[in-house]
Amino acid sequence: MRRLRAVRPVEVDERGLEVVSFCGHCAMAPAPARQAQPSRVCGHCGLGLVLRATAELAPGQHDPFLVIDTTLSVCAVSAAAEELLGIDETQAVNKHIADFLVPADANAPSAENLLALLVEVAGGSAESRTTVVRPRQEFGVRFNARIGPCGPPHAALLVLT
C-alpha cells in the first residue's frame, strides 16, 4: 500500500518540467478522484489542500515544509513541520515567516536573502533554490531548505531537509 501511495501521478508543465500534486498537510499524493468534480481537499488526511510543485521540489511524505505567500505570511505548515518546529498550523497561519525561520548565517557573503527569495518565488518569477535556515531564537540547529514555486494560487514552498 505504501509503495502504491508513493507513486505520484506526474504531469509536465509548460516549461517541460515534471509537476506533481501533494497534500499541503500530510504531503501525500491525492487519491484518485471518485467524484465528477475532484475536491482540492486531501482525501487521506482531510486537513490539507492539494498543491502542485515541480517533482524535484515537492516534499517527500515525511519532509517538513511550509507554504508562504508574497506577503511572507505562512499559509500552510505540514504535519511534519509542526512536529519539527513545535508549532501549530492554526496558530502559525498569517504570521510572518521570520517568526519561525531565519537565514542560518545572515552575514555570510553567499547567504541568500531569504525573504527576498521567498517574495520572488511566491510571485512566480524565480526558479527553485537551496539555502540554509534555522529556527528563530535557536542556534546550532540548521536545515537545508529547498525553496521554489507551488500553487495554486502562486506561493513559495519551503521544504526542510
Place this chain on the structure above:
Amino acid sequence: MFAMRTLKTSEAAALLNVSPNTLRAWERRFGYPKPQRSAGRHRLYTHGEVAALRDALQQGLSISSAVSRAREALSTDTHTLVGALAGFELDRADSAMESALALRSVERSVEEVLLASLGELGERYGTDSAPWAFAARWADGWLRRAQRLAPPPARRLAVLVGDATRNELDADALAVRAFELFCGRSGARVMALPIGGISGLSDVIESLSPDAVVIAGGHVPDDDVALWAYRVRATAGPLPMALFRRTHHGAKVRTTATRILPDQPFGAHRQLLAMIDRRVTHVDDVAALTVLDGDIERREAQA
C-alpha cells in the same frame, strides 16, 4: 426577521465537496464551521459559514488559511454595525443585523456581531459617551424586539432574573438582555424584575413558579440583592440561584451554594438550563425511588 438557512452535515459536506467525517475533523481542529444543534442533537451548519469557506477554499493554500479568510469575510458584519452605530445610522445598523442573521443563528449574531460591536464602541468612546448611549439604546431595543418575536415557551421551565444593572446604558445590561433572549428561545419562560422592587414580589413568584433565579448585573449593592434574594426564597423556597455578570471592580463576589455563570450570555444560558435539567432529573429520580420504596413496603405488607 430571523431567516437563516441551515444545512445538515451531509448537505454541508456536499457543498464543500468533502466527506462528513472531514467536516467534523475541521470542527475539532479549526473550530470552523461551527454548527448549532437541532432538537435531536444533530449538527446544523449555517449556509453562510459554509459558503464563505467554500469560496475561501477555492483560493486557499491550506484549510487553516481558508478558515481564516472565511472568518474574516464573516466579520464584515461587525465592522458594518460598528460603522453604522458610530455614524448614528439606525437603518444601516438594522441592515447589518439582518445580514448577520442570514449567516448565523440569532444567538451567534447577538454574541459575535451585536455584543462584539457594542464592546468595540464602548472601548472606543467609553460607556459614558453619547455614541455609546445611542448604540446601547438601539441594541437594547433590538434585543427586546427579538425577545417579543421569540417562539412561545415550549418547556415547563421558568427563570426569574433579578436585574441588578443600572439601566439600559449599563455595559452589563445588554448581556443580561441577551441572556434573557437566549433562555426564552430555549423554551423557558423568563421574567426579569429590577432588584429594587420588593413590593408585590411574592405575587409574581407564585404566578411564575420559577425553577431557578438569576441575579444579573453588578450595579445594585450586595445588601439590596441579599434582601431581594431573601424575599424570593421566603416565597418560592430553596431554588437554584446563579449569578450572571455580578462583579465588583473586577472581583467576583463571594457566594455560598450559588453558581456563578460564565460572562458570555450563550454559555451562561446553557449552563443555567443544564443546572435546571439536572435538578429536574434529580427530583424525578427521588420521585422514582419513593415510588419504588412504597412498592417494596406494599409487597412486604402483603407477604
